[in-house]
Amino acid sequence: MQSVSNVALGEELDRLLVLLQIPPEYEVSLTGGSFDEGNMVKNIEACEWLTNAIKNLEASNLDPCYAKLRAVREKRAEFVLLKCTFVRRASEFLRNYFPGLIDSMLNDKDNFTQKGQLQRPDHADMRYKCRTYARLLQFIKSLDKSCMIPLRKAYCHSLNLLIRRETREYSNELRNSSKASKSSTPSFEGPAGVNQPAGIADSPAEAYSKMITAFIPLLVDESLFLAHFMCFEVPTSDGSDSDEDSTPKTSGSSGSSAKPSNNSSADLGVLNECVQEMLDGIQEDFYAIVDWAFKLDPLSCIPMHGITDRYIAGQKAEVAGYVSVLLDDLETRITILFSRIEKYERNVKQVGVVPYIPRFSQLAARMEQYITGSRDLVDQAYTKIVTIMFVTLEKIAQVEPKYVDIVLLENYAAFQHSLYDLANVVPTLAKYYHQASEAYEQACSRHINLVIYIHFEKLFQFARKIEELMYNMSPEEIAFQVGMSKVDFRKMMKSSLTGLDKTITAMYRKLQKNITAEELLPSLWEKCKKEFLDKYTTFLKLIAKIYPNETVTSVNEMKDILANL
Template sequence: MGIGEAEVFSERLKRELQALEAANVHAILDTEPLIDEVLKGVEAAMNCVEDMDEWLAMFNVKLRHMREDIESIETRNNKLELQSINNKRLIEELDGLLQLLKIPPEHEAFLTGDRFEEEQMLQSTGALKWLSDAMRGIVATKVDPAYGNMTARGQLKRPDHSDLRYKCRTYARLLQHLKMLDKNSLFQLRKTYCSSMNLLLRREACEFANEVRANTKAPRNVAVWLDSSAGSGQNINSADTTVLSDAYAKMLTIFIPLLVDECSFFAQFMCFEVPILAPQGGADGDDADTDDLGIMDIDEKNSKSGKNPANPPNPEEIAALNNSLQDLLDGMQEEFHNVIDWVFKIDPLRCISMHGITERYLFGPKADAAGVVRILLGDLESRISMQFQRYVDEAGHHIEKFEKSSHRQSGVLPYIPRFASLATRMEQYITGQSRDLVDQAYMKFVSIMFVTLEKVAQSEPKYADILLFENYAAFQNSLYDLANVVPTLAKFYHQASESYEHSCSRHISMIIYYQFERLFQFARKIEDQISNNVAPEEVDKSIAAMHKKLQKNLTSEELLPSLWEKCKKDFLAKYESFAFLVGKIYPAESIPSITEMRDLLANM
C-alpha cells in the first residue's frame, strides 16, 4: 500500500473516513422518505394488531357467553324433553284411569236415579254388576296411592308487598324533607301512589276471589225454603254449605289485615301527622318492624306528635288522610260483593254466618288502624243484611200465596213444618252478633204465617176453628225444643198456645150447642122462666153424636183424645150450671144428675 510513515497513513485514513461518513450521511438523507413510510407502516400495523387483540378478547367473551347459553339451552331442552316424556306418560295413565272411571250412559241413569220399579230391575241389576266389575278393575290396577294426593291448584296466600315497601324506603327520607320544605308538594304524589296501589289491590282481590270460588266445591240445588210450589211432604235439602261461609271468611282473613297494614304504611310513608297503629304482621309471618321506614330521627318531634296526648293530631291531616285512603281502597268492596252474591245464590241462609263473621272483624281491634277499612266492613255488613232481607221478603211472599189459593185448605199448612226446619238450620248458622238478624227474620216470618193462617181459615168459616187449632198445635209441637232456648220463638210459642185455646173453645162450644141445642135452649128458657123437658134417654145419643161430630172434620187424629177430654170437661161445666139452675127454679123437674152425666161421659 506504500505505507511509509504512520502519521501520513493516519491522516490518509482520517480523510477517507470523513469521506465515507459524508457519503453515508448523504445516503441516509436521500433515503429519509422511505424510512418515514416504513415507520408509518409499522405504526399502522401496530394499531391493527391492537385492534385485533381487542376484537379477539371481545369475541372470546362472546364465545364464552355463547357456550354458556348453549349449555343452558341444552339443559332446558333436556328438561323439556323429560317433561314431555313425563306428560305423555301421565296423559296415558290418566286416560287409562278415566276409562276405568267412565260410566256408560246406559248405566248412569240407573246408578244416579232413585226409581226401583219392577220393570227396571233388570237394567238396575246390570248397572250394579258393571259398577262392581269396574271397582274390582280399579283395585286390580294397583294404582300408586300417591296419585290420591295429586292436585291441580295451589294454596291461596296473602299477597306479598315486601319488595314494594323495601323500594319505598329509598324515598322515605326524601318525602319527609319535601314535606318540611313544602307541604303541598306531596299532594299529587299521594294521589298517584293511591291510584297505582288501588289497581294492584283490586287486581289481587279479584284474582283471589276467583280462586276462592273455583276452589270451593259448593253443593248444587239447595232447596228453596218455604216455597209454596213444593209439596207439603217435601224433604228439605240439608246439604252442608259450610264451605261457602268458610270461603268468605278466608277472603276477610287474608285481605282485611292486608288493607289495614296498607293504610298504616301509607300514612307513615306519606308523612301524615296522625296516630299510626304499627302493622301487626301478616299471614305470612312478617315481623312488626318489617315496615319501619327508619325516618323517625329526621323530625322526631313532628313524627311523634300524633301519639302525644299533649299534642293532638291535626284535623286537616286526618281529613286529608281519610280522603287519600278512600282513593286507595276505592272499589275494593266490589270484589267482596261478588263473593257475597255468589254465596247468597247457592244458600241464602249463609248470610247469617257471613253477617257474624263480618261483625267479628268490624268490632275487632285491628279495625282501629284505618277507619276506611271499618267503612268497608260496614258496607259488607249492609250488603249481607240487604241480601238476607231480600230472601226473607221472597219467603214471605211464598207464604202469602196460600191466602190466594182457590182450593179449600185443610189440615196442617205446608209452611208450618217447613218453618221449624228453617228455624233449626238458622240457629245452626248463628255466629257472633248475628242473633238480632235472625230474630228479626223470625218476627217477620211468624207474623206473616199467623196472619195468612187466619185469612185462610176465614175462607171456610165452617171449618175455620179446626184449621186454626190444628195448625197452632203443629206450630207448638214442631218448635217446642227451640222455644225453650230462643226467647223470640218462645214468645210466638205462647201466642200460638193462646190462639190454640181460643179456637178449641170456640169449636167445642159449637159442637156442644149443635148436639145439645134443645137442652141448652131449655137452659136459656129457664132463665126466661120458660120450662122445656129433655128426655134423659136422649143424652146418650147426643153424646155419641157429639163425639162423631168432633171427629168428622179432624185431619190430625192425634189431637182427638185431648180435644174430646176438653169437650167433655166444658160440657160437664155447662151441664152443672144448667142442673144448678133447674134445681133452684124447678126442683120437681126430673133431669140426669151431675154424677150420672159424669159417669156417662167417662164411659164414652
C-alpha cells in the first residue's frame, strides 16, 4: 500500500511540477529576447505559454489542496513578475517601433506628392510591417490592458504626422498645378480650351473630387485597421478582417448587425477618440481646397456639394466616426459658402420678429384649407420655405454680433407661437416646430450663460482655475498655489457676493435691456435663476474639496435671495 501510494504521489507531484517549471527557451524570450521580426514566432509561443501558466495557477483552476501551497504561491508570483517584465519590454519596443517606422516613410520623398505629380497615399507596406506585431498586441492586452493606452497614443501620434503631410502636400499641389489656378477669372464656361496648358485638374470642383477620392477611402481604411490592430472590441467589418485588406475602399461597412455589448459601446467611444487623434489637423487641407475652389468659381459649390453627399451616403463604418464628422463639416462649409451667393435683404439694425415669420403662419393656414388629395407638394413647399427662412434668420442675426442670440430666441419663439396649432396636426410643420424649439433653447442658454458670466466673472474664473489645477494635482495642494490661497478665495468671494441684491438686479436688467418681446422675459428670468443656481451648486461642490472649512453662502440661502427679487 505504501509503495502504491508513493507511486501515486510521485505522479501527482510530476503533474504539479510541470505547472511550476519555466521551459528554458521561453524564459530567454520572456526576460531578454529580441523583438525583431525573425524572433516573433518564439515570442508569441512564449506569450501563449505564460498566459496559460498564469491561468493554470489561478485558485479556480487548481485543486483546493494545492492553491495555498508555498511553492504554488511563489511560482504564481514569479510568473506575474515575468509577465510584468515582458509586457514592459514589449510595450517599450513598440512605442519606439511605430515612430521609427513612420520616420522612415517621412524621410522618403517618393511617398509624397511632388511638383507636377500627385502621389496617392499608399500605406499597404506600413500595415504589412505592423501586422507582424498584431498577435503581440493581443497578448499585451490580455496580460495588462492598461499598457494599450500609451501604445495606441504612440501609434496614432506617429500616423498623424504621416497623414497630415500627405494631405498637405496633395492639397497644395492640387491648388498650385490645376488649370483652374492658372486663370484669374472664374471658370463658368466649363472645361478649359485645348490650347491651355495641361494641369492636374480642369476645374476647382475636379480638384476637390480628386482630394476626396484619394483620401476618404484611405481614412476609413486607417480607422478600420486601427480598430483591429489595436485590439478594440468593436464590430469592424461585415465578416472579413479589416486588417487583411489594405486596398482603398469607397466606404467602410458597419459590421455586425448584432446589438453591441456595453464593452463594445465603451470601446467604440475610446476608438473614435483615438481615430480623432490619428486624423486631427487634416481637415484644414480639405477646407483649403474648398475655400480655394469657391474663390475661383463660386458655382463650384454645387458639384462639391454633390460629391460630398455621395460619400456621406456611402459612409457606414461606425468605427470611422471622425471621417463622418469631416464629411459633415465639409458639407456645412460648402453650404455656407454657397449661401453667400444668394441675395437676401438684411436690416442692419434688426431687432424684434422678422416680418416673414408671422406671414408664413398665415400662408400655412391658407394652404391647409385648400389641400385636396396628396399633400406631398405642400409638404415639399413647407420644407423649402422654412429651410430658407431659418437660414436667412441665422444670417440676419449675425449682422450684430452683440444681439445674435436675442434675435434668434425672439424669432424662434415667434415661429413656435404662430405655428403651435398647425404643428399639432401637420407632421412636417411639427418637425420644424421642434427644430425651432431646440434652436430657441440653445439661444436662450447661450444668452443666459453670457449674462451670468458677465456679472459673476471672478467667481467662475476662480472655479475654472481650480478645475484646470485638479488635472495635475490633488485638491489638498491647490490651496497652496499662487492666487489660490484661502485668503485669495475669501477676497474673491467677498468681491463676488458683496451687494448680491444689486448684482442679481443688474442681471435681470441686462436680460430685459434688449428684449422687444416682453412676454418672453418671465420665462427667460426663471431659466436664468435656475442656470445660476445650478452653476453655483457645482461651484460649492468644487470648493468644498479645496476649502472644506470655509463658510460660504449656501445653495438654499442663494435660492431664497433669488426668490425675493
